[in-house]
Amino acid sequence: MIDLKVQLPGLNLKNPIMPASGCFGFGREYSQFYDLSKLGAIIMKAATGRERFGNPTPRVAETSSGMLNAIGLQNPGVEKIIENEVPFLANYDTSIIANVAGSTIEEYELVAGTFNATKDVHALELNISCPNVKEGGIQFGTNPSMAAKVTEKVKKASNLPVYVKLSPNVSDIVGMAKAVESAGADGLSMINTLTGMQIHLPTKQPLIANKTGGLSGPAIKPIAVRMIYEVKQHVSIPIIGMGGITSAEDVLEFLLAGASAVAVGTANFTNPLICSEIIDALPATLEKYGFTSVEDAIGKVVI
Amino acid sequence: MIDLKVQLPGLNLKNPIMPASGCFGFGREYSQFYDLSKLGAIIMKAATGRERFGNPTPRVAETSSGMLNAIGLQNPGVEKIIENEVPFLANYDTSIIANVAGSTIEEYELVAGTFNATKDVHALELNISCPNVKEGGIQFGTNPSMAAKVTEKVKKASNLPVYVKLSPNVSDIVGMAKAVESAGADGLSMINTLTGMQIHLPTKQPLIANKTGGLSGPAIKPIAVRMIYEVKQHVSIPIIGMGGITSAEDVLEFLLAGASAVAVGTANFTNPLICSEIIDALPATLEKYGFTSVEDAIGKVVI
Amino acid sequence: MIKKESMQVISSKEIAKDTVEMKLENSYISETAVPGQFLHILLEGHSLRRPISIADVDKEKKLVTILFKKLGSGTEQLAEVNSGALLDVLGPGGNGFTVDTKGKSTVLLIGGGIGVPPMYYLGKTYANQGINVISVLGFQSKEHVFYEEEFQELGETFIVTNDGSYGDKGFVTNALHKVGKFDNYYSCGPLPMLKAITNKLQEKTGFISLEERMGCGVGACFACVLPTKTEKGYKKICSDGPVFDAREVVL
C-alpha cells in the first residue's frame, strides 16, 4: 500500500494534490466532473477586501505549451466568499486554503483577519506575487523586505498557517524565500506565473488587453523545479510546488526537487478531470520508481 | 519590394536574421545546409580567454516546447577562434559578431581587446548572462552595477560596437538595460536563457550533469517579447531580440515589440535550415501584415 | 450538465471557403444539447480548448454538427482531423437559446459569418414547432456563403455579402427593412454587427450569442467576463452565456 498522506502546518492532506488558485474557481464548476472530496486540498481563487472586477478582456491567450492570463484578481470580495463559497466547499472532505491578495498591507491584513474568523478555512496562501495587479502586488513579490513585512503583518492578523506564494520574476528566489521564512511564514507556495506578452499580428495589439499576463503551464515547469530545488536547500519550511504539472510523473519530479505537496493549475483547463486522474495514477507512479509513500520521495533528488 | 535591410551600430545587415550564439558553432556545420552569405549576420559561439572544456555531460535535455543546456562555454579560446574560425566565416558575405565571455572583468577585457585587432569581426556581443558559468558570469548578469562596470571596461578595451546580452533571470530587466546603456553599450541583445532544471525519474538525478541549465525555445518566447517591449520603452539603443523564434511570424512579433534584428537559437537544432527558411518567408509575412520594410515594423506594437 | 465526452468524427468536409462542416457522434451530447450551446474541443498540443457552437443535432443518429472557419492553429488542426478519429470534448457548454413558442408566430434569425451556425439549430427547432422563421445571413463574399438552402427550407431567407458578390451588398442591417413582422429576434456574429443590430432593434426583444477568449470554458477562471447592467456587474460568457438577453449586457 502506497501512502499518499502528507502532514503540513494546518493541513492534514490525504494526498498531495490540490488545484491551484485561480484555476479552479471556488470548486463548484469542477464538482460537476468529480467528487471534490478526492482532493488533498483546494486552493480558492484569490480574495481581496472588496469585490474586484479585474482587467479588461481578452484576459487569456495560448502560448507554446502554456498560456498567458491577466484576470486581475476578479473576485466577489472576502465576505461574499465566506458567505457563499466556503460553505459549499465545506461540504466536501478536503482541506480549504484561502488565497489572500491585496493592494496594500492593510488590505492583506483585513482579508487574512476575516478568513481567520471562519472555522472552515484551514490555511492561507499569501499571494504577494500576482503580476497582474498594478497597485503594489508586484512590489511585495519581488522585494524581500516588503515580502517579509506583509508576511509578518498577516501572521499577526490571523492564527491560520500562512503559505507565502513566491513570484518567479526575481533575481534571487532563495533570498525571497529566506526573507519570508524569517518573517514567520509556515510554508511556501511556488511558483506563480512569469510575466509574458504576446502580440496579435493582425491587429498589432497585445493579445491580452492588460498588455502583459502571467505565463503558466508546462513551458515553465523547468523553472519551477529549479526554484523549488534551490529554495529547498536553504529553508526548512515546507513547499507547495506548482508550475506546469500535468501528470503523476510531474508530481514525483516536484516531490524529488523538494515540494511536500503540489498544486495543478493550467492543466485543469485542458482536462477538467486532471487532479482526479493524477490522484488515481500517483500510487503506481510512486511504486514504479521505488517509493512506498509520498513523504518518502520529498527532496530525494540524487545530486 | 519589401526592404529587409537594417542599419545598426557596426552592422550593415541585409536582413535582420542571425543565428544565436552557441546554437550555430562557428558556422561550418550549417554551411553544409545552405549558403551562409544569406544571413544578416552570424553570432559566433562564446569566446573566452583560454580554451574551455565546459561542463560534464549530459549537457542538454528536452522540455515542453524547449530545451535545457549547460554547455559551460566550451570553446577553443579567443586566439584559436581568430586563427581558425573567423577566416572561414570571412569567406561569406555576412557580418560577424563575436560573443565575448569570461569569469573576470580582466578576461572580458582580454577577449574584447583580442577581437578588436581583427578586421573581420564587426561587433561584440557581451555575454554577461550565461547561467552555466559558476565563477562569476551570473553575477555580472543580474547585478546592474557589475553589468555597467564590465560594459565600460569592454568599451575601453575595444573599438568595436558592443551589444550587451541581458539575462532574463532578474527582477528588473529595465534597470539592467538602463545600467548598461549608461555605461556605453551600443546595443542590447536579449534574452539569454532562463535557469531551469529537470529530474530524470529512473535515476532521480538532474538530467543535466551540471544540475541546472538554461531554458530556451518557444516556451520562453512570451517572456522575451515582454522584456523587449518593456526595455524598448526605456532605452534608445537598438535591441537584437531572441528567445523561441521559429518562424517569420515570430520575427515580426519581435520587431513589433521593439527588436531591430533577431537571433534564432534552439530552432537550428530542430531544423538546420530554419534561418534560411525564415529569410525566404519574411518579405511575404511583412507584406501580409501591411509593412513595406523591416525598419517600418520596429516597435510598432499598438497599445 | 457539461461532461467530458469522446466524440467520433463521422464526416468532415469543406463546404465554403475555409469553412468546414463536421459531424460528430455522441449520445450524451446529442440528447442534451439545446440550440446556442457549444462544444469545448481539445486539440493535441494545445493548452486551451476551442469553443465551437453546435450547428445542428440529429438525436436519432446521435449526431452533432459543427461548422467552423479555419482561422488559426486550432481550427486548422481541427480541419485536418479525419473521419473515425475521436475528439476530446467538453459539452454541451453554456446556456443556449430559450425556445419558447408561447404567443409567437414569427422569429427572426440574424447570423453573420461564423455566427450563422448556431442560428441553424435554433431555426430548425422553431420551424419544427410550427413557428415562421425568417433568416438574414451575412457573409464576406460569394465563396463564403454556406447553408443557404438549409435555411430556405426553414423559411424566407435573405443573403447579404459585404462585397455584393452574392445576394444584397452590405451588412445584415441593410437587409432588415425587407423583413416583415416578427416577434423575437436572435443573433450571432461579429461584435460590430451585434452592436448595430441591438441598436437598430432596440424596441424588440432579442437574444444574442457572444464570443470571448476562454480559459476553462466552464465558469471557473473568470477569463470570459462581460459587463452587464445588473447589480452583479458581470456575466461569464462560457457559463452564464454565450446567449444573453440583448438588453441585459453592455457591448
Place this chain on the structure above:
Amino acid sequence: MIKKESMQVISSKEIAKDTVEMKLENSYISETAVPGQFLHILLEGHSLRRPISIADVDKEKKLVTILFKKLGSGTEQLAEVNSGALLDVLGPGGNGFTVDTKGKSTVLLIGGGIGVPPMYYLGKTYANQGINVISVLGFQSKEHVFYEEEFQELGETFIVTNDGSYGDKGFVTNALHKVGKFDNYYSCGPLPMLKAITNKLQEKTGFISLEERMGCGVGACFACVLPTKTEKGYKKICSDGPVFDAREVVL
C-alpha cells in the same frame, strides 16, 4: 555529407519486446550511408531530434532499416508512425566504422541491447567482402532477442541474456571465451558493457560506437563531447563519432 531529407516509412513492426524495426525509403541516404552512421529524426512537437543508428541498407530498393527501443516520448511516438508517412531526417550522420579488409580474416562484433542494430550492417558489409564474422549479442531476456537468424547468416553467433532465459546467462563479456581468433573487434551497447569490453580486450584493436544526449547532431552545439587521450582533449560524438578507436577515448 549530412543532408535534411524526407524519408518515407515503408514498413514498421514490433520484432521483439518494445523493439521496432522500421524500413525507410530515401535514395540519397541509402546510397551514401556507411555502417555505424545514424539518422537524426524529427518527431512533431519535439524540439530535439532523436539519433537512431542505421541497422541495414538495401541500396537497390533504396531502403534504410532502423531498429529502436521504445524508451521515452520520442521513440514511443516514432513507433506510432504509420507506413506511408514521411519522416524529417538529418542523415547520414557522423562517421561510421571503417570497413577495411586488408590483412583481415575474421572480425568480432559485440552488441548489447539496442547497440545490436549498427553491428548488423557492419557485419553484413564484412561478410559480403568475404571476411568471417563472429557475433556476440547480449539482451535483457528472451523476449528482447532480435535478429538472431540474421546474424547467424553472417557467421557464428552467440546469444547471452542477463537472466539466462535464452542462450548463455550473463553479460557479453562472459561469452567472449567461446570466441576463437579474430583480428579487430567492433562494439556498441551500454556504457558499462563498453567499459568491460575495452578493458578485457585491451590488447586488441577495436572500434566502439558511443551514445550521448545530443542537441544539434551535426557538431555545432558542443552537447555531445567526450574526453579523449589526444591533444585536443575532446571529440564530438555526433560529428567526430559516434565510432571511435577504443584506445583513443576516455570512457
